[in-house]
Amino acid sequence: MPSITATARVRQFAPVRRWGVNAAASRVPGSTALRLPVYLRVLQGMRDVDRVSSEELAALCNVTSAQLRKDLSALGSHGTRGVGYDVRTLRDALATELGLQHDWPVVVVGGGNLGLALANDAGFASRGFRVVGLVDADMLRTGEPVGRDLVIQPMADLARIVRRTRCVIGVIATPPAAAQQVADELVAAGITGILNFAPAVLTVPEGVAVRDVDLGTELQLLAFHAQQRTNARFVGEGSTDGGEDA
Amino acid sequence: MPSITATARVRQFAPVRRWGVNAAASRVPGSTALRLPVYLRVLQGMRDVDRVSSEELAALCNVTSAQLRKDLSALGSHGTRGVGYDVRTLRDALATELGLQHDWPVVVVGGGNLGLALANDAGFASRGFRVVGLVDADMLRTGEPVGRDLVIQPMADLARIVRRTRCVIGVIATPPAAAQQVADELVAAGITGILNFAPAVLTVPEGVAVRDVDLGTELQLLAFHAQQRTNARFVGEGSTDGGEDA
DNA sequence: ATATGTGAAGACGTTCACAGCA
DNA sequence: TGCTGTGAACGTCTTCACATAT
Numbered sequence: 001m002p003s004i005t006a007t008a009r010v011r012q013f014a015p016v017r018r019w020g021v022n023a024a025a026s027r028v029p030g031s032t033a034l035r036l037p038v039y040l041r042v043l044q045g046m047r048d049v050d051r052v053s054s055e056e057l058a059a060l061c062n063v064t065s066a067q068l069r070k071d072l073s074a075l076g077s078h079g080t081r082g083v084g085y086d087v088r089t090l091r092d093a094l095a096t097e098l099g100l101q102h103d104w105p106v107v108v109v110g111g112g113n114l115g116l117a118l119a120n121d122a123g124f125a126s127r128g129f130r131v132v133g134l135v136d137a138d139m140l141r142t143g144e145p146v147g148r149d150l151v152i153q154p155m156a157d158l159a160r161i162v163r164r165t166r167c168v169i170g171v172i173a174t175p176p177a178a179a180q181q182v183a184d185e186l187v188a189a190g191i192t193g194i195l196n197f198a199p200a201v202l203t204v205p206e207g208v209a210v211r212d213v214d215l216g217t218e219l220q221l222l223a224f225h226a227q228q229r230t231n232a233r234f235v236g237e238g239s240t241d242g243g244e245d246a
Numbered sequence: 247m248p249s250i251t252a253t254a255r256v257r258q259f260a261p262v263r264r265w266g267v268n269a270a271a272s273r274v275p276g277s278t279a280l281r282l283p284v285y286l287r288v289l290q291g292m293r294d295v296d297r298v299s300s301e302e303l304a305a306l307c308n309v310t311s312a313q314l315r316k317d318l319s320a321l322g323s324h325g326t327r328g329v330g331y332d333v334r335t336l337r338d339a340l341a342t343e344l345g346l347q348h349d350w351p352v353v354v355v356g357g358g359n360l361g362l363a364l365a366n367d368a369g370f371a372s373r374g375f376r377v378v379g380l381v382d383a384d385m386l387r388t389g390e391p392v393g394r395d396l397v398i399q400p401m402a403d404l405a406r407i408v409r410r411t412r413c414v415i416g417v418i419a420t421p422p423a424a425a426q427q428v429a430d431e432l433v434a435a436g437i438t439g440i441l442n443f444a445p446a447v448l449t450v451p452e453g454v455a456v457r458d459v460d461l462g463t464e465l466q467l468l469a470f471h472a473q474q475r476t477n478a479r480f481v482g483e484g485s486t487d488g489g490e491d492a
Numbered sequence: 493a494t495a496t497g498t499g500a501a502g503a504c505g506t507t508c509a510c511a512g513c514a
Numbered sequence: 515t516g517c518t519g520t521g522a523a524c525g526t527c528t529t530c531a532c533a534t535a536t
Contacts, residue, residue: 031505033470037463041445053517062447065517066507073519081513081518098466099473106465113363118461120359127462129469168472169465192475193468195461199287201308209471211464215364215441216373217283218457219352219415220344222439223375224279225455226414227345229438277527299495311495312529319497327496327535 028097032071035063039071040094046087053084103128105165107191109182110173111136111144111152114197118173120147129169133161137178155185162189169193176200183210274343278317281309285317286340292333299330349374351411353437355428356419357382357390357398360443364419366393375415379407383424401431408435415439422446429456 028036042060046052054072058065072078072085078093079085095101106129108119118124119134134146135153144152153161161167170186172179172194179198186194193209196202199217202210274282288306292298300318304311318324318331324339325331341347352375354365364370365380380392381399390398399407407413416432418425418440425444432440439455442448445463448456 029505033467036470037460037466038447040466041462042447055517060447062449064507066509067505069518070506070520077519079518082516083514084517097470099469100466104465104469104472113366117359117363124461124465127466129462129465169468192472195464195468201284201288201306203308207475209468211467213459213461213464214283215370215459216287216375218441218459219350219370219375220283220286220346220373221279221457222415222441222455223345223350224282224343226350226438229453275527301495310529312531313527315496316498316528323497325496328494329536330495 028074032074035061035067035071036094036098039068040091040098040100043087043091043094050087051084052087052090054079057085100128103130104169105130105132105167106169106171107131107133107135107158107161107165107167107186108171108173109135109155109158109186110171110175110178110197111138111141111146112173112175115171115173116146118171119150132165132167133157135161137174158185159189162186162191167191169195171195171197172202173197274320278320281307281313281317282340282344285314286337286344286346289333289337289340296333297330298333298336300325303331346374349376350415351376351378351413352415352417353377353379353381353404353407353411353413353432354417354419355381355401355404355432356417356443357384357387357392358419358421361417361419362392364417365396378411378413379403381407383420404431405435408432408437413437415441417441417443418448419443 038061039057042057043052054065054069058068061068063071069079072090075093075097078090106124108115108131111134115134115136119131124131131150133153134150135155135158136142137155139154141152142154146152162170168191170191170193172182172186174182176198177200179196179200180202183194183196183202183204187204187208192207194202194204194211196210196212197214199214202212204210284307285303288303289298300311300315304314307314309317315325318336321339321343324336352370354361354377357380361380361382365377370377377396379399380396381401381404382388383401385400387398388400392398408416414437416437416439418428418432420428422444423446425442425446426448429440429442429448429450433450433454438453440448440450440457442456442458443460445460448458450456
């Protein structure tokens, strides 16, 4: 049961599916797409192995082998019956499907703790994503150096940066109150995908993808689960033991 | 040599559903639970308003009114037909459902950039989550002060901290290689919910919830979307214009 | 009159089980 | 024989449309 999403404010666009990947021409179902990065990551971690069965790979990814096979078959037949999958071939196919042959420039909005952390160490540089700009609304911070070769730039430069670098992915790491306006500016500048760390519901035009990452939400979901679990202990039929059941 | 054999982390637990909320006694469907934090957040942001219709609230949350009503009805009848929902009542009902009447202690493992950022500013303190411990594997850092009233503690103290504070939620902010072992230790200590920032697939016993938050994954999904979008422009039937459609 | 709450229908996602290929 | 690839069965989630309550 994957995924989380959200958004809104008076809806001025049509039906709006948040992550209705299939907006146009993808043969890959949305739910499958959500798992591809995991498969790729696991495959990248496999060294000294050149073949894997769906059973083995599925175990490493915590999915069923049937699901893995169905997911992979959506990208074409990259396996060999009776044998399994060639690790390198599969890895390449996944990387291609995800569009990772080339690097993706990314622009970050918000120079707070999170924004800075992202622009520096995080998994950005690691996997083909390059931060090409870091902007902040606080004029006083313009010019402040960040990491190796970045400098905080004013919001006014946002559109210019996006256009010059042909960047299509933006990260919002601002306070929630500013998030919607930033999203609007990113979209206006040509961004088609937004990674939103602000705890706010964003409304964007059809065709723009938004991935929400909110700590508060995640913790609340865990709290919910913990509470359910506790309740279950006093409700469940036959309070046999403290075990987990299978 | 083929196959994974020796490498594989043979799964020792049963089927394992990643976020099978309904493990035991919840009347709330899993997909609904995922949206509750959003509803709550939006309601908390509503001031100077004491009534709201499903239509209005749904627009603010970017869901359909039908979905909102169905979701809310899973928690009982908190609305009034012909009128709408009382904001305060609904807010309280949601907070109760999510288990937010009381604070939740949280333990953080990993004192890197992310771990420190989390322990300090992030949305933790804000919404009823209190960091009661921050442990790190690097012994040299033991004792290092963090924020107001935290100090980095050694891994060996993890179980003690969890038990003393009756903490059931843990955060993993370690390098991926250490994640599984940390998860095992957390589970052994009594944790039932894990927020995992490490790009690794965790295997946990049935009944323990894991929420993965991985930057790389999110960016890859956005890249995938961007690529699909680009492809669509050259594939879509009748390349009429560059617009988004309604 | 108006907006909630909910069965029923439909869309979507997962699992099963086996046909097909190496 | 062994494992992939996939139609068909099954289950879950969403949407529809209206009965129901104020």
